[in-house]
Amino acid sequence: MRIAVLASGSGTNLQALIDTLHLSESEPVHIALVLSDRPSAGALRRAREAGIPREVVSAREYATRDAFDEAIGASLDAHGVQLVVLAGFMMILQPAFVRRFAGRLLNIHPALLPAFAGADGIGDAIRYGVKVTGVTVHFVDEGVDTGPVVAQVPVFVQADDTEETLAERIHAVEHRLYPAVVRAVAQGRVRLEGRRVRLDSGEIRWDVIAT
Numbered sequence: 001m002r003i004a005v006l007a008s009g010s011g012t013n014l015q016a017l018i019d020t021l022h023l024s025e026s027e028p029v030h031i032a033l034v035l036s037d038r039p040s041a042g043a044l045r046r047a048r049e050a051g052i053p054r055e056v057v058s059a060r061e062y063a064t065r066d067a068f069d070e071a072i073g074a075s076l077d078a079h080g081v082q083l084v085v086l087a088g089f090m091m092i093l094q095p096a097f098v099r100r101f102a103g104r105l106l107n108i109h110p111a112l113l114p115a116f117a118g119a120d121g122i123g124d125a126i127r128y129g130v131k132v133t134g135v136t137v138h139f140v141d142e143g144v145d146t147g148p149v150v151a152q153v154p155v156f157v158q159a160d161d162t163e164e165t166l167a168e169r170i171h172a173v174e175h176r177l178y179p180a181v182v183r184a185v186a187q188g189r190v191r192l193e194g195r196r197v198r199l200d201s202g203e204i205r206w207d208v209i210a211t
């Protein structure tokens with residue numbers, strides 16, 4: 001399956017997808033494009049080093065957010081992309097784009113949704129004082145971090161955790177979970193039934209995979 005990874009930041013999740021899936025011939029996933037809204041994104045450097053086509057689409061070059069999304073859509077079409085994987089992409093995609101890619105648009109969030117949605121899932125969890133947080137992979141719908149949940153893995157908060165130490169453990173889980181979920185989607189094992197996501201040929205122990 002040809003996928004695109006959209007990333008605004010350092011791209012460690014992209015790197016996990018490259019190392020686990022893209023570079024392995026036995027895996028059913030080919031990263032056909034890495035797209036960023038930020039020319040300085042570390043994700044673009046990682047794509048270059050892996051020889052993956054990359055593109056920058058900057059929001060400020062478009063009059064409206066829908067025009068920005070359309071430019072992204074055109075780029076995905078040009079690269080024959082079948083599945084769009086958001087990995088730290090900080091722009092909110094508009095309803096028209098989300099509808100067009102319904103069931104083919106994944107995101108990873110560093111908390112157990114619906115808790116701590118939004119841009120700072122790790123900091124918000126630490127400040128709230130929860131004892132358990134984690135990682136969620138979900139299909140994207142028209143809301144912010146509200147789409148159908150594919151997989152979740154808990155991460156326990158330790159008494160002496162700082163945002164940095166907690167982030168380190170959450171990212172380690174992300175780097176194992178996201179490739180496993182993308183693989184399952186590429187294998188056609190993931191079915192969307194309303195808000196429920198079902199896995200063909202049995203459940204997957206995401207917690208075992210990710211820890």
Ligand code: GRF
Nearest residue numbers: 009010011012013088108110
């Ligand atoms: C991850 O924590 C992901 O959950 C969130 O953005 C972060 C991206 O990190 N959506 P990276 O750029 O993959 O290192």
